[in-house]
Amino acid sequence: MTGETAQFAKDILRQWVFVLAAAPILPGLAARTKSWFSGRKGPPVLQLYWDILKLFRKGTVYSRSTTSVLRAGPVISFSAAMAASLMIPFGGMEAPLTFQGDLILFAYLWGLSRFFTMTAALDTGSAFEGMGASREAIFSCLAEPALLLGFLALAREAGSLSMSDLLSVGLIRIWSIHAPALCLVAAAMAVVFLTENSRIPIDDPNTHLELTMIHEVMVLDHGGPDLALIEYASAVKFFVLGALLVRIVYPIRSGGFWDGGEVLLLGLAALAVLVGVVESTMARFRLSRIPQLLTLSFVLSGFGVILSLAAPR
């Protein structure tokens, strides 16, 4: 028993160390791609590591009108992202944390993190942050069903409610017989990925214009270690949701933790570059058009479910 617990703890630690070490490179790659497109040199790929390090060594300033709710936001969103990272299987292995129905936990860990980010934003009483929270609430309301329906289609195909089974070797067989359904799910997941990570065309991570922001405006009042946690959490979120997308599109046949991790990281790097390409070649949508895009992703996953139900098993 103690041996099993020790192994479990070791698996968790190994996964966390990998995610924490690798995640901050991804936004750096996206930024570098954008710089290349606009003919600039751009920041070093490892810039986010230095930024996080710098922020952790700073102090914090809290407005007198805020409460502990503001301080809870970054801690909870970071913890939720780390917890969700444990459900991503590496290589052919099972994820450290896996049980029937874990995909519901996976989806709602992001919900939890969002809830606390939004309440932290509202806690400041700022008109900007209130607007950001309201936008985040409406857009996540629309992104959540797309994610869950996508999971439903995958679960139906895999015959299981566990992330590790959904993303297992079986996916290769499903691609060969039910490719249309998986294509629809992957497209929907890509939109969810861009929304959750506040990237163009939904949000602009680089803007300084508060009135147009969605996610960035909610964290304006955080600084120092709190901001470091937020930055780290968003890098981990990019890693974890990206890994979900990469594993759906490119199922990994076999391999241990390190082999699988290597392949996964390569896939994520390609995804980060792709995000940079998208951000360089199109403008951001008008805010009022974003619900249409999210509804589209919802419809895509919905059709994915219908296809997977209609197809003979």
Add this chain to the structure above:
Amino acid sequence: MTMDALTARNGESFRTVDVPRLPADRFRREILDSVARGLRISTYFGFRPGAANTRLLCVLADDSEKTLSVLSCEPGGRFESLTPDCPQAHLFEREIAEQFGIVPEGHPWMKPVRYPDARDSIPGDTAFFSAEGEELHEVAVGPVHAGIIEPGHFRFQCRGEDVLHLEIQLGYQHRGAETLLESSPAPRAMAVAESIAGDTAIGHALAYCAVHESLSSGAVPPRAEAIRAVALELERLANHVGDLGALCGDVGFLPSAAYFGRLRGEFLNLLMDLSGNRNGRSLIRPGGVRFDLTADMAGDFSERIGRAERDIASAADLMFETPSVQARFEGTGRISERACRDLGLVGPTARACGVPRDVRSDHPHGAYRSARIPVSTIEGGDVYARAMLKHLEIARSISFLLSQIQDLPAGTLKQPCAAARPGRMAVSLVEGWRGEIAHAGITGESGEILRYKVKDPSFHNWTALAMALRDTPISDFPLCNKSFNLSYAGHDL
């Protein structure tokens, strides 16, 4: 009609006593009739020499006749406001009330413009329009902003994401520019004129010099006129190109944003080579210009401008052919042609509403009297129209520039400018890159400047931004704001 107003051309000076003094009601009726005939208020200001009564002077621009009408009245302590019948007078009347303490009765929106005495009043401490309701909320932005921009306060009344009303409160940058221009010695005043709006140094310097040359009946050599026009167009190009880049940046479209940003630098560098300053300061002086554009430089300039023209074309093609960019620009921040005429808008903003107003062809000055630039207009009045108009103007500016540079008149650069003649007034209009700049100067008995009035195009056009935001999503405010790119300093003086 000739009895009621003095008619002059742009840059012409006249004796101040020749400006008709009308009774208040006739003054008011004359302005309303003129505006109804299609004239617009170019500048309207008070003037109080010594202990005398305040005199109101109004300069109306007749764009079809290429003339200016000047009329005046001495209303006493109160006068009937023009604003209810002629909205374009609203800010001028507020300014007159603030500077001279005379009350425009019936003005629907009396509040401070600039806070001339900061000891008595805190800038921005004024009443704002407010709306009440369960679904409404108020957003206040500024005067301190997230970007490195000038201070201004914006108060939005919103229903959800949509703006019902935007109220813009400026005045944080009031430096007393008009008073400084009246009281400073000549070299100092010239530097002040160049700092009225930092990005319009050439435009304001040109208007300032034209007033002084006109007051002293000094002529400007043709070569200097041509170099002034070259500098004015370079300033226009730098700013228009920068604006296109900033519009792309605001919608998150990076490639064009970066290329336009670099190209703006090309034009600033040309100004740098011409005058030693990237904004063209210290180039223009009364009587001419200080630096020459030699034959060698002319060849180099033509080549660099030609190269920039090709780069602009490719960056603009990318911008105007990307559907996601167009989806953001089209239909955003629309101003109707009627609103444009009612509010007396000027410059690219007016031309993007389909109203052909351009001082360079309506009231030509300097080199524009012989070499014409065709007026560009475009219908629509939205962000797309304003962006496209700037794109069109860039092309026309460049071809004007190239022909001027290749065919500069020979001759001297500068003629000494004599002292100003006594008892005269001069009005000078210049088409800066934002639109019509109007300067007016009045001299006293020994030729000293008694009153100097500056009007930056932003003074008209800030109201247009507020109008453009009605029923527009608040998240589109930065984009709309950038499409006007108005000056805070030019408004605040």
